[in-house]
Amino acid sequence: MTRLATQDLIINVPGRSAGTALNLTIEPGQVWGVLGTNGAGKTTLLHTLAGLNAPRSGQVCLGNKPLSQLRRRQVAQQLGLVFQERLDGFPATVLETALIGRHPYLSLWQMEGADDYARAEAALEALDVAHLRHRLVSTLSGGERQRVAMATVLTQAPNIWLADEPTNHLDLHHQSAVMALMAEQAAQGSAVMMCLHDLNLAARWCDHILLLYPSGEACWGPRDTMLVPSALERLYRQRLATVEVDGAPVFVPIQAPLTDHE
Numbered sequence: 001m002t003r004l005a006t007q008d009l010i011i012n013v014p015g016r017s018a019g020t021a022l023n024l025t026i027e028p029g030q031v032w033g034v035l036g037t038n039g040a041g042k043t044t045l046l047h048t049l050a051g052l053n054a055p056r057s058g059q060v061c062l063g064n065k066p067l068s069q070l071r072r073r074q075v076a077q078q079l080g081l082v083f084q085e086r087l088d089g090f091p092a093t094v095l096e097t098a099l100i101g102r103h104p105y106l107s108l109w110q111m112e113g114a115d116d117y118a119r120a121e122a123a124l125e126a127l128d129v130a131h132l133r134h135r136l137v138s139t140l141s142g143g144e145r146q147r148v149a150m151a152t153v154l155t156q157a158p159n160i161w162l163a164d165e166p167t168n169h170l171d172l173h174h175q176s177a178v179m180a181l182m183a184e185q186a187a188q189g190s191a192v193m194m195c196l197h198d199l200n201l202a203a204r205w206c207d208h209i210l211l212l213y214p215s216g217e218a219c220w221g222p223r224d225t226m227l228v229p230s231a232l233e234r235l236y237r238q239r240l241a242t243v244e245v246d247g248a249p250v251f252v253p254i255q256a257p258l259t260d261h262e
């Protein structure tokens, strides 16, 4: 089991002053939700944690090593990233796409073996896209593609999951199924962080929350200390009503002005 930690991390959002230095640890078993407005830097943060964006300052550690000292292959054997947007560079079927998740474990010209296929097939089943295995990904709907992207990372079987709006394009049932899958991965010992725009999914499924403000200011901690209506109203510049359903808060945007002091 591996933890992902940041040390005095400042992400590099162009044109923004430094903001809060991030010192946080995503422990195995934890599910973190990152909340913030459009452009707050959520994707930049996830890409920085994955080693795809250089930090402006500070560092990210995977286990006890700085990410910058690890080879990409070592990182890819431990850390999986579900991208918000995907480009289909070349024609590939759903099964071929899921098998990309095994590439970190194969040598240069090594073909995928029976175990790799079994993992990919199991992941496609788990994401409810096995019936699409021979379809070209370019022919899929938005929600089907999203589930294939999740299945590819599930095939990769990382200890650290970073997921950028994993419920994008998904209908209600599949949103719930994907959040349950993330929780299950955490229960099995993975560390999970995901960016979400749906406060209610965050309230129900995440145990830790990072609030990212457009200024670069940030705060984080256990869910119940972060999902405080006044803090969320300040984050989104949006008045909210809160009700409780099944023991979890449900936040509903309402039309009422915020004062200048909020």
Ligand SMILES: Nc1ncnc2c1ncn2[C@@H]1O[C@H](COP(=O)(O)OP(=O)(O)OP(=O)(O)O)[C@@H](O)[C@H]1O
Pocket: 013, 014, 036, 037, 038, 039, 040, 041, 042, 043, 044, 045
């Ligand atoms: N290559 C770039 N050049 C200039 N600005 C950039 C670049 N990449 C990102 N940005 C800016 O950095 C800011 C943060 O972008 P980011 O994608 O991390 O936001 P986000 O919180 O994920 O937003 P959203 O909720 O809309 O997905 C945005 O204002 C974006 O326009």
